[in-house]
Amino acid sequence: MSLTTSQALQSLLDEGDRTTLSGIFPERVCFDEPLAPYTSWRIGGPADALVNVESEEELAQLMRFCFKRHLPWLVLGSGSNVLVGDGGVRGIVIRLGGCFTAISVRLEGKHVIAEAGASVGMAALTAKAASAGASGIGSLSGIPGTLGGSLRMNAGTDREVGDFVREVWVQSPSKPEPHAVSLQYYYRHTTLEHDAVVSRVTLAFERGDPAEVRAEMQERLVRRKRTQPIALPNAGSCFRNPPGDKAARLIEAVGAKGWREGEAEVSPLHANFINNLGRASAKDVATLLARVRRAVSDRCGVDLQLEVHLIGVFVDG
Ligand SMILES: Cc1cc2nc3c(=O)[nH]c(=O)nc-3n(C[C@H](O)[C@H](O)[C@H](O)COP(=O)(O)OP(=O)(O)OC[C@H]3O[C@@H](n4cnc5c(N)ncnc54)[C@H](O)[C@@H]3O)c2cc1C
Structure with a gap:
């Protein structure tokens, strides 16, 4: 069954869930929280809930809650290897602090x-x-x-x-x-x-x-x-190196350095990095990734695999 865009953007948390989470994690849960600031690409729509967990006991409690309520969840570290969709993440995003x-x-x-x-x-x-x-x-x-x-x-x-x-x-x-x-x-x-x-x-x-x-x-x-363009927002290498070769070499070979979609750009310094030049959307990055992948496949016969994890809802427009 496929979801319509408006269904995919609808929060999965009901009022009871929100009350429960606010009770367990007072001051440490944010609802409808944009995820862009939590990623190195500075891209991503809102999470239904972003919860900062500070101990193993709290994590266990949250895990039990997700299990009981059948709520999807994911854990975010520094967000330096993820592309979060512009439609955000349904369910709960966990960040670890405190004893972690x-x-x-x-x-x-x-x-x-x-x-x-x-x-x-x-x-x-x-x-x-x-x-x-x-x-x-x-x-x-x-x-x-x-x-x-x-x-x-x-x-x-x-x-x-x-x-x-x-x-x-x-x-x-x-x-x-x-x-x-x-x-x-x-x-x-x-x-x-x-x-x-x-x-x-x-x-x-x-x-x-x-x-x-x-x-x-x-x-x-x-x-x-x-x-590496470490001063710009990016997520490091986007594609895994194929066996016996380097993704960056292949991407450079098809002339992709400097290619742009919206405000996303294939880094002129390191071809396997995509920089956010300012206000790139996840859609810009995803479109650029697809373009690079197609070019390498057509001209080099290599099907590059993503290293970055795609998270959440990707929407058009
Ligand atoms: C400039 C730059 C340079 C980089 N250089 C390298 C490099 O040299 N080598 C390399 O391998 N990578 C590199 N990376 C990619 C990235 O830094 C690594 O993949 C890093 O290990 C991701 O850690 P994170 O905490 O940011 O994970 P995130 O991006 O937050 O998450 C990555 C995945 O791990 C999961 N995850 C996060 N925390 C946990 C947890 N506690 N338990 C279970 N799952 C978890 C997430 O759900 C997600 O699926 C680079 C990135 C940048 C921006």
Whole structure:
């Protein structure tokens, strides 16, 4: 069954839901909240409800509520790998704060161990771990996401988050209490259940020389600044690299650098990035993504796959 546009834009929360959520999360629930400010692209329509959850108990309570009311929900980290539709998100968008921002780093024999909540930013995590000499952490530096989002995406460069994971704790509507899970990690995805919220993660690194680790990290950050449009709103690489090739190389080869739709532009600096030049809509970006994908398919015979996650309702006009 397909929905009409006006049905797709209608809030799924009734007055009772709103009252219940306001009761459980006073001051920490916003209704009909535009999501653009919560994404690195600065794009996206309103969520029926945006809830800031501060503890595992609160998350369990919210999971139970969603389960009981059959409400759709999703969790947003830094929003640095998502394109949120202009029609927004029906149901509940969860953001993690409070205890989910805790981080501790310790030495354990030949290892550096980092225990962190899912909402810890990768910038804070990498800086702290580097100071303790966490070898290999440079490969995770400069990724502007949270640890939870980065685990979901198995984010990284030459090495990925999954290479360092010791333990992952999750919560879900069918099993709301925090529990450890064992996962497989692949290029930009994992076997993490679709309905699991990562609540905390333990990472283990070989112990190296802190000065060397910090210097390597710094070098990588400088390279990033030179090769990526990090000052503009974007979501990093839009497409996954196809086996044995680079999406950016293919996009550049079809001459797409600088292509525009509305206020969305294929970055002249890095062909796999799309910048929001001001007031780009999700529709602008989606149209540009489709145009690039078609050009690469027609001229290079490669079907590029999206790396960014599309979220919510995409509408015309
Ligand atoms: C300038 C720039 C550079 C980038 N460079 C890189 C790079 O080098 N390598 C790389 O891999 N990526 C890169 N990215 C993409 C992005 O930063 C990563 O994918 C990051 O890991 C996403 O984290 P996030 O918190 O922003 O996730 P979000 O964008 O908020 O969410 C991404 C997905 O994860 C889910 N999610 C978020 N939090 C949780 C959670 N706690 N539990 C379960 N699911 C969750 C969301 O529902 C969504 O499906 C870059 C992005 C930008 C803007």
